[in-house]
Amino acid sequence: MQLQRYGIVWSQECGGTLITSRTVLSNAHCYVHYSNISIPSLIWRVRLGSSYSSSGGSLHQVHSFIIHEDFNQPSRLNNDVAIVRLYEPAVFSDRVRVAQIAGSNYDLPDGTAVIATGWGDWASGSQSSRSQQLQDVNLNIINQNVCVQRYAFLKSQPGNRDLPDVTPSMICAGILNFGGKDTCQGDGGGPLIHNNSGAGHVIMGITSWGYGCGHYHYPGVYVRISVHAAWIVRNGSV
Structure with a gap:
């Protein structure tokens, strides 16, 4: 776009x-x-x-x-x-x-490997380093309760009251406790993809928001397609 x-x-x-x-x-x-x-x-x-x-x-x-x-x-x-x-x-x-989108019952177990793609920033605040070539990154589905709790704590800290809540219509993905891999500014709207061995590539999320990019404690947050199918x-x- x-x-x-x-x-x-x-x-x-x-x-x-x-x-x-x-x-x-x-x-x-x-x-x-x-x-x-x-x-x-x-x-x-x-x-x-x-x-x-x-x-x-x-x-x-x-x-x-x-x-x-x-x-x-x-x-x-x-x-x-x-x-x-x-x-x-x-x-x-x-x-x-x-593309094939996830159906209303298409939800993945914690830890499932997924892929996000986009042309966004390489790191938070680094728009000048955006790639002209489409990039992809391998991520894992993060436990919903862990994601909810971590962002709720972050929101409770001074200066963060305007952060969104992680709701059931969202899904989190990243490399928890390690970070370094994530979507970033400019990737919004792009797909979160599950390579299903039986159904091929299924779009099960849409890049939405997060705290910084590649943060070890706060994974990226995506629209949960199954809720909106x-x-x-x-x-x-x-």
């Missing part, structure tokens, strides 16, 4: 996953301030079929955004999911295909 700045420069802002020929699954916080723009194609576009953020593949104009109606409810960044609609359908090829199918089938 690319945003035009200053009327001339296109920059890579968020990730997304093609789920039908006309719809991309992403997160809400990337687009919530643009959802009422009458012609979003003037400032947003989608590049498909390339692992490079600024070259290759094909460019597609954005028709509109569908933001989850309960985004930021009952707490900040809850229901952080959106559908990006394209003006023209994507042309499928060996480099452009729709019905909403995604209903709104992504337009």
Whole structure:
């Protein structure tokens, strides 16, 4: 997902996953301030079929955004999911295909290996070091209660009262107590992928938020697709 700045420069802002020929699954916080723009194609576009953020593949104009109606409810960044609609359908090829999303019962045991991808920062606050080439990182599913408790403690500390809560509609992934691997700023909206031996690659999360990048104590937090599967199918089938 690319945003035009200053009327001339296109920059890579968020990730997304093609789920039908006309719809991309992403997160809400990337687009919530643009959802009422009458012609979003003037400032947003989608590049498909390339692992490079600024070259290759094909460019597609954005028709509109569908933001989850309960985004930021009952707490900040809850229901952080959106559908990006394209003006023209994507042309499928060996480099452009729709992804399989997790169903309502698709939840993984703690410790399961997953993969996150994106073009975001290499480290917190280092936007100048963003890669032009798509990156991927191997992570593990983190126990939900551990993630909830750690972020609740962090939020209780001075200066952190505005941090989101980890809710049941979120899932955590990282390398707990070691850190060093994570998604970062600019990766938001991209997929968290489970390589299912029977079903292939399944999108089971959307990069949403976290505390810094690669923190040993606080893993990355993702939208839990299984909770939103019905909403995604209903709104992504337009």
